[in-house]
Amino acid sequence: MNTAPVISLLGSSALLFEAPGELDLAPQQRIWRLALQAGEWPEIHEAVPGMNNLMLTFLTPPRELNGLCQRLLEAWEQSQPLPLEGRIVELPVVYGGEFGPHMADVIAHTGLDIETIANLHCEPLYPVYALGSHPGYCYLGGMDPRLATPRRQVPVLTIGAGSVSIGGVQTGVSASAGPSGWNTIGRTEMAFFDPAQTPPAILRPGDFLRLRIERIIR
Amino acid sequence: MIEILSATALATVQDFGRFGSLGYGVGTSGAMDHLALALGNLLLGNPEDAAAIEIPLFPFEVRLLQDCAFAVTGAACDATLDGQPLPPNWVCQGREGQVLSLGYPTSGSRAYLCLAGGVDVPSVLGSRSTQLRGEFGGLDGRALQQGDRLGALHPGISPLPLDVGVLAPGLALPLQVDGVPAMRVLPAAEYERFQEASRAAFWAGEWKITTQSNRYGYRMEGQPLLPIAPMEIRSHGIVPGVIQVPHGGQPIIQMRDAQPSGGYPKFGSVIEADLWRLGQAPIGGKVRFIECSYLEAVEALETNRAYLREVSRLLELHREGVKA
Amino acid sequence: MTLEEIRQLALWLKEHHLAGAEMSRPGVHLTLKRGASAGAVAAPAVAVVEDQVLRTTGLGRLLLTHPQLDQPFVAVGDQLSAGQLVALLQVGELLLPLRAPRAARVVDVRVPCGTTVGYGEAFLGVEYPA
Numbered sequence: 001m002n003t004a005p006v007i008s009l010l011g012s013s014a015l016l017f018e019a020p021g022e023l024d025l026a027p028q029q030r031i032w033r034l035a036l037q038a039g040e041w042p043e044i045h046e047a048v049p050g051m052n053n054l055m056l057t058f059l060t061p062p063r064e065l066n067g068l069c070q071r072l073l074e075a076w077e078q079s080q081p082l083p084l085e086g087r088i089v090e091l092p093v094v095y096g097g098e099f100g101p102h103m104a105d106v107i108a109h110t111g112l113d114i115e116t117i118a119n120l121h122c123e124p125l126y127p128v129y130a131l132g133s134h135p136g137y138c139y140l141g142g143m144d145p146r147l148a149t150p151r152r153q154v155p156v157l158t159i160g161a162g163s164v165s166i167g168g169v170q171t172g173v174s175a176s177a178g179p180s181g182w183n184t185i186g187r188t189e190m191a192f193f194d195p196a197q198t199p200p201a202i203l204r205p206g207d208f209l210r211l212r213i214e215r216i217i218r
Numbered sequence: 219m220i221e222i223l224s225a226t227a228l229a230t231v232q233d234f235g236r237f238g239s240l241g242y243g244v245g246t247s248g249a250m251d252h253l254a255l256a257l258g259n260l261l262l263g264n265p266e267d268a269a270a271i272e273i274p275l276f277p278f279e280v281r282l283l284q285d286c287a288f289a290v291t292g293a294a295c296d297a298t299l300d301g302q303p304l305p306p307n308w309v310c311q312g313r314e315g316q317v318l319s320l321g322y323p324t325s326g327s328r329a330y331l332c333l334a335g336g337v338d339v340p341s342v343l344g345s346r347s348t349q350l351r352g353e354f355g356g357l358d359g360r361a362l363q364q365g366d367r368l369g370a371l372h373p374g375i376s377p378l379p380l381d382v383g384v385l386a387p388g389l390a391l392p393l394q395v396d397g398v399p400a401m402r403v404l405p406a407a408e409y410e411r412f413q414e415a416s417r418a419a420f421w422a423g424e425w426k427i428t429t430q431s432n433r434y435g436y437r438m439e440g441q442p443l444l445p446i447a448p449m450e451i452r453s454h455g456i457v458p459g460v461i462q463v464p465h466g467g468q469p470i471i472q473m474r475d476a477q478p479s480g481g482y483p484k485f486g487s488v489i490e491a492d493l494w495r496l497g498q499a500p501i502g503g504k505v506r507f508i509e510c511s512y513l514e515a516v517e518a519l520e521t522n523r524a525y526l527r528e529v530s531r532l533l534e535l536h537r538e539g540v541k542a
Numbered sequence: 543m544t545l546e547e548i549r550q551l552a553l554w555l556k557e558h559h560l561a562g563a564e565m566s567r568p569g570v571h572l573t574l575k576r577g578a579s580a581g582a583v584a585a586p587a588v589a590v591v592e593d594q595v596l597r598t599t600g601l602g603r604l605l606l607t608h609p610q611l612d613q614p615f616v617a618v619g620d621q622l623s624a625g626q627l628v629a630l631l632q633v634g635e636l637l638l639p640l641r642a643p644r645a646a647r648v649v650d651v652r653v654p655c656g657t658t659v660g661y662g663e664a665f666l667g668v669e670y671p672a
Contacts, residue, residue, distance in 0.1 A: 011459045012515035012516050013487075013490045016407060046241060049241070050455050050479055057457065060519075061512075061516045061519070063516055132477070132479030133480075135242060151450075151464075153466060168452075170452070175243070200239070305637070384636060385609060386609065528635055533636065
């Protein structure tokens with residue numbers, strides 16, 4: 001865990017800003033504020049929030065980075081949390097069985113049984129921190145740390161849409177079928193993305209997901 | 219309009235990519251070799267980033283259903299038009315009924331079939347590139363199949379002088395180490411948290427592009443990159459070129475259809491200016507990596523742009539000369 | 543000497559960073575010095591035919607093999623068809639085609655691959671059908 005912000009390069013295409021401290025909602029709200037500001041800077045194409053971090057893609061990479069980095073650090077210092085408040089969306093989840101192919105790994109790593117895992121997983125109201133990974137996918141904050149399970153050694157080639165997974169200290173719901181390095185423990189159903197709509201993603205930072213147990217397959 | 223004749227796999231419609239929607243979880247997609255795409259478009263007098271068909275597997279065959287100028291760039295793949303050989307990286311006037319066949323590449327690994335005006339598919343979220351994961355963009359958000367028909371925006375007889383070619387980017391902008399194609403890499407945030415022996419081996423060693431490599435990512439094989447201590451990284455935005463290292467130590471270079479975010483430790487990033495070199499490096503081939511500075515990476519982008527400007531200038535002069 | 547040929551020579555000076563050049567041909571002697579801006583490139587595809595040779599259509603580097611391929615376009619003894627690609631003229635990054643104007647047999651290759659050539663140089667000896 002960093003005690004000061006870290007700025008690093010992603011090639012010559014983007015800067016990555018990582019906020020210090022524990023993963024939490026208040027720093028995420030400051031990241032949202034920072035994204036709004038930095039997104040307007042002349043060098044920046046898009047400001048993309050992540051989990052207590054921010055990627056800034058360049059329109060044309062500036063030859064000199066010091067000025068931009070200084071501006072970024074100052075903006076962070078001064079940023080107040082942006083208290084976005086959106087909608088609460090409730091999703092029924094079937095835990096375990098064929099829908100939770102990695103439930104056994106989470107049980108083994110956490111030492112908890114499937115009932116406890118499902119209940120702890122449904123307990124929080126999950127704020128949407130950021131979108132990423134694939135169209136419409138939401139990164140959620142607020143998972144119970146007792147459920148934390150490291151990302152898989154070998155990513156899985158394909159996992160279905162609606163898969164509910166745990167990766168490290170984070171949790172999320174996939175919006176479409178595809179590869180995943182997270183531990184899939186259940187399945188839900190929801191339409192997360194429609195390219196014909198504006199905006200095309202149904203959920204956005206500031207919305208909340210509430211999960212409830214539909215069924216547990218032991 | 220053209221019709222796909224071969225039972226092809228993995229060919230997709232691509233332009234330079236879809237930018238500005240990373241915040242919705244939409245990656246950029248786009249051509250794996252953007253220089254080859256740009257060259258085909260310049261030869262046709264198209265906008266540089268007009269959509270074309272990216273062909274990663276061969277043989278590949280299409281029939282022209284109407285007169286249409288076209289260019290085949292990228293991999294040199296024994297192209298023939300009604301059996302007559304076409305030189306690599308060449309533009310010509312096609313006629314209704316002619317069959318264009320591409321064979322196995324003798325150099326490079328991806329070819330681009332560019333059509334006059336560009337491929338006519340709808341633009342979605344600002345781009346005609348195929349978004350495979352989201353199933354939109356390109357032709358119905360999927361790879362091309364036998365029987366598919368694709369239109370060109372400017373079919374017919376081209377008013378431009380054709381029958382001309384360009385020197386391949388691999389020859390005009392060579393980069394090799396010990397006879398092996400090379401790419402420049404900038405270290406990323408977790409670089410120093412890898413063991414020194416691993417770091418040294420990354421720069422000194424040859425890396426093989428394994429068969430588990432595609433538009434999502436290139437899985438590389440070489441001396442494992444081992445962290446000093448286990449790392450759990452928070453999910454963050456990434457761009458094509460980022461070299462992720464999962465627990466096994468074998469790196470995965472994120473390519474154009476990669477997820478726009480990730481949480482594996484990052485060793486470095488292949489610079490944007492050299493992504494096209496990876497796009498043309500064949501499965502099973504070996505590559506080397508060269509450490510560069512941020513400024514060198516920025517200047518490499520300018521070198522690429524200067525090359526395209528020069529080609530464009532020479533084509534303009536050629537066209538004026540033929541008119542005169 | 544046509545205006546087109548002079549324009550081509552001027553472009554060649556610019557492309558190869560030469561300060562000046564001279565060209566001689568029966569009845570003509572031309573000297574050019576750089577100073578003015580370059581003219582247009584013009585290289586019609588069909589090689590100029592005089593006697594039984596194919597001549598270059600412009601200024602550049604003569605390539606007998608495509609840079610990305612192994613085999614030369616033609617070999618001695620080959621039967622050429624009309625329009626067949628026999629060589630390339632490289633001008634910077636551009637590759638311009640040199641094509642046989644009509645059917646012929648290749649007798650000899652007169653210029654090594656990669657030579658910088660001027661306009662109207664004989665590069666291929668051919669024999670037309672009787």
